[in-house]
Amino acid sequence: MRYPKLRELREAITALIKGPYTARFPYKPHKPFxxxxxxxxxxxxxxxxxxxxxxxxxxxxxxxxxxxxxxxxxxxxxxxxxxxxxxxxxxxxxxxxxxxxxxxxxxxxxxxxxxxxxxxxxxxxxACECCGEPIIPYDQYLWVVKKLGPLVFANPSLMLFYLRSLSLAPDIVPAQKKEMEFLRADRIKILCPRCRREAVLKS
Ligand code: SF4
Ligand code: SF4
CATH class of the missing domain: 3.30.70.3270 (Alpha-Beta Plaits)
Incomplete structure (x- = not known):
């Protein structure tokens, strides 16, 4: 013997009274979940x-x-x-x-x-202050500096950037030279990884 499907019957009656579950968009504005x-x-x-x-x-x-x-x-x-x-x-x-x-x-x-x-x-x-190549967005550097806090003083580029953001260090115009001789003073500049390596090895 088959019993009446009471659950489905209840759903059908509810739908008849309340109307369809689907949204009436575009006839009525729809608010997504x-x-x-x-x-x-x-x-x-x-x-x-x-x-x-x-x-x-x-x-x-x-x-x-x-x-x-x-x-x-x-x-x-x-x-x-x-x-x-x-x-x-x-x-x-x-x-x-x-x-x-x-x-x-x-x-x-x-x-x-x-x-x-x-x-x-x-x-x-x-830009790198030795070769002029772009390194990183200004805002991203600032974000890293804020995240690191006092740890920025472990890295010359980050330290210099931080001091400049506080107007405590002068700006330097990038040299934009393809081949350059690295001096010891170049270590205290904002450098791309390649120039940082060259500056450390050659100066
Ligand atoms: S990751 Fe790309 S495809 Fe996925 S939501 Fe964002 S922009 Fe769209
Ligand atoms: S900060 Fe977020 S939105 Fe902006 S570039 Fe990075 S991942 Fe994309």
Whole structure:
């Protein structure tokens, strides 16, 4: 003998009284649930330009380029909506945890052109004071200095950067020479790893 399916019957009656469970979007606005993964946004004040999010983005929706703009080395970070798969890896791996965050935006249909859909932010890069090559974004260096605290005095580049951020040391214009002789004084400069090694070995 088959018993009546009471659970299904109860569901059917509830649905008849309360109406369907599905959202009425687009006829009515829809509020996504709390952990919904929608369109990511860069937050320029919290991003330090480290590019960790670019390295982990599986779809190539994030990219960065180091360029020279009016004599200043800049890192340009770009997010492209049309390539994003909303996986959330960028937010999960962000160095500052707040530089890029997913919103709950899901209704992304638009008639805009592709190039108008991207979001771009720029970060100034610090150049090596011997060879002029860009080393790291200024904001990322500052973030490292704050994290390390008194330990910055173990590294000449970090120590100098910290003192300059407090206006306690003068700025130096990068030499930008391809081949150069390293002097002992070059050790107390902000240097890329290659110049740091050369300065230590040759001076
Ligand atoms: S959500 Fe995923 S695909 Fe989209 S930008 Fe972030 S890492 Fe890339
Ligand atoms: S701070 Fe976060 S958002 Fe900015 S570049 Fe690094 S990982 Fe990406």
């Amino acid at each position: 709390e952990r919904f993964r929608g369109k990511p946004y860069f937050y320029e004040e919290d991003c330090v330009g480290c590019s960790a999010c670019v390295q982990v983005c599986p779809s190539g929706a994030l990219e960065f380029m180091d360029v020279n703009k009016n004599g200043r080395a800049m890192r340009i970070l770009t997010y492209r909506t049309e390539l994003c798969i909303f996986c959330g890896q960028c937010q999960a791996n962000c160095l500052t945890e707040k530089g890029i965050m997913l919103s709950n935006e899901f209704d992304l249909a638009t008639t805009e052109k592709r190039q108008d859909l991207k979001q771009e932010i720029q970060k100034e890069l610090i």
